[in-house]
Amino acid sequence: MKRSIFVSLSSILLALALAGCAAAPKISQPTLDELMAEVNAQHQSIQQKPIDRWRFIKGTPDEDILEPYRIGEEGFKAFDQDAVITADQAAQDVEYLFGAFAALYGPYDYLGGADVFNAHKAEILAQCAQRESWTAQEFQDLLLDGLTFLPDAHFNINGHRTNLFQVPFFFRETAFYKTDAGYQTAEGKTVESVDNHPELEELFKRSISPEGEIVYYPILLEPREWNDQPQTCSETLTVRYTDGSSETLTAEPFHLYGWENSAGYASNLRGDERIVLTELRETEGIPVFEFDACQTSYTEEIVAGAAAIKDAPIAMLDLRTNGGGNSTVVDRWVAEYCGQTLPGNMTQYSFNVFYGPNNSPSKWVEHENILVVLTGKYSASSAESLVDKIQDLENVLLIGENTGGYFLTSASNKLQLPNSLVSIVMGDGLTIPAYEGEGYYFKEFEGFYPDLWVPAAEAEELAAKLIQHLSR
Template identity: 25%
Template sequence: MKLKKRLLIFTIVSIIISTFYIFKSRKKEVAFYDFINNINEERKFNVSNSTPLDISKYMENKNINEEIFTNEDLEKLTNYKYANENISNKILTLNEVNEDIEYTFKLLKYVYGPYEYFGGDEVFLKKENEILNELPNMGNIKYDDIKKLLLEALSFINDGHFSISNSSININKNSIYVYNEDYIFKKDTKGYYTTINNTKWYATSIDEKPSDKYMKTTITKDGELAYSIGMLLNNSEDIYPINISLTNNKTNKTIDKIVNLERNLKTNKTPEASVTEKTLDNIPILKIMSMRPTNSNDNSLYDFVESAERLNKNKVLIIDLRGNIGGAESLWKKWLNAYIGQDIEITQSVGKKNSKAKLWAYKKYSERFSSDKELLVKINSSINNEDYGYWDSYLFKGKWYENENLIFVLVDDDVASASEGFLSYLRNIENVVFVGSNSRGCLLVPDTSEFSLPNSNIILRFGTGIAFKNTDTNIDGVGFEPDIWVNSSDALDRVLKLCERYNISSMKHMK
């Protein structure tokens, strides 16, 4: 009888314990669903209330139809000679330097897409005159002197695609993520709190500012959704220790803690293939390192496109874009359209400045690098028929797309250009969560062309269009912010821990 009673008690206790863990697990799942629903509601609202930006005022430069450059000029400007010891050490005459500076600002006026957006003649001609007035006082002028002059004079341009002899023009405008995980915070109705010796301490201020300014949603080492201290810092600024003021609401005691911020750490490597696929914890992971083939034998991007319908059958997918600096948009658009089952439209405004110089640069590029003979015939036809001197433009109103699966997208501040275009489209799709740091911010100016200044051989690389994708502001240098901030080198491990903690891989579809 005693044995039966013990068995009964054991069974009841087991049921209670099992019920407790099931309830606890279910509570975790509900918390995660709430987190996802908040992201969806905010994005859906933004998409529904977005309108294409009127960019016509930035396309008012009618001078692109003038014959400002002769064929001889264009041959000189596309006679690419990359820097070597002879070029770097050559001393240039004042007339040679003046000619290069004048060519630079003519190219900007007649070819550069956002010339009017960044101030037009009023700003650019002033900068040109400042350089020309400074040159007579400089003595012997070499390649590096001109490069430095141009970088400093044009530093007002916030354009992630613009470079002068491989030096980015807005490198100091890039924002980097810095963070601290010494104290992990949670949130209740009273604010953000951390636990010290089993006591809640609320963050009343950080760096003498409201604490919510610095609180970022994160994933702890154990996979829990929480908050940590983080901020975006200008690349040219120093990282400094910051003070946290913590208050015990029961005793009203306040203590101060000093924490050091760490830079977001990236561990990206040169890829052997653009796309690789693997499975961890029953979750497929697409690692997309480039939006162009890495070599002539790399067909992984085409395999990637074919994977869409197969991966759509998985409840959870991780897309790892860390380190992807861009390439072409066409293949990821095909993949996304196949995955969702329809063409994706986002709110965007795009203008493209068609000049003779742009066509000439495309022609030279095609002659050197492209095997597409039909493209070269088309470019030559446009030049011969004078099919240039105008703007192309288009506006689209975006839509919100339902998606039953859960997609985690891993991001760092190397993600740029075409891969950021991928981000802008993914933001219109339900149940997509971005994890890591901000992207680089390199979207404003598409359709890059390359020109070589004839005397110094400095290479100018800039775009001939202007574009706003899913935003009405220029995000170059800042990029898209993630939903969950973590040190990007830890992003994959943290997402897998999160999936384990919240039973995500065993969840039903998110709908």
């Protein structure tokens, strides 16, 4: 009798204990073929949407209009931040700058034309008139504040951008798996909510665990300066589970991988020519080709890298340190790797000198071998052109961080305002995003999104582990 009572009590206690614990989920990982099928479907869904490009395109201005803005490098004078200019001189510089916008700036009509630019000019002129004088530094800051309406990462004022870059913060203390029940931990706890972040599908992004599994981590994008300092996220995340428990997650500091490449730019010169660093290596038996700039004088060396990896069943292209250059290098690389050019999903023009590549619609190109493209926040400009184009190729997998977001125009013109001696960089081209579809996203300062999100510094190692794990 006592034994029966004991057994019954034990059963009740066990049942109560199990009721308070969720069963650990049976986590199934896809094969590599299954992952590529899913990613291919997302990439293939990208479609161009019609754009009335003629509303934004104008012819080349007459030479007499351009002449005041062509001073050449030898004509530049040293900027003195403590120099003082009068309100009238500041106003003259504002008129000069907005005249340059109308004459030179490729996105001028795309961003609203005279109506929009003149309205912002009037606001800046009104601020100039509020004081009798300005230091050159104060005037520079006035322009930066007044030109935040320009979504242009190439445009800069004395090297400063008008907007901040969106950088990723990874919360990787707990790995989550995406199941039919939602986002679950390895122990079976199911996420009910995350404080202040109701859209869980936006917060949790597909990633790679240290063991090479596909997992999901909360990842936030926040605006930050472009520099070499470790940067911290502005918030922690409180995750609440369906069993009533919760935990607080802290993001890892963000570090701009590739900054050392940028910081060494001045020393990486041969005369006036940029020295391009290329490397062909192997990681876990997978060939990896890296090049850090799209410099035309290095085209043959860069294209040789494509030839070296194009026949490999799985290869990697490392763009994490590539800050851009000339897009013709990109076209050559892509053509060598897959045997044909890819038009991509953007419409480009430069003062009616060229149009392309989207005079013809983008196309899906079948391709048997797998190419893993490693990206980071430093991947910018022409490197992003490669990211855009390569998504039209079958069996391409983007792994890393969101890219730089340098795509609206170029950095083709350098000016100096006559009184303050503030330097201005603006482009005469225009790149218009012309896409829609699952898995494709681009925004200036924010960039392209990868298929799997990992910190750039770990992308190569984790990509190799993923391939090994899913190929078993």
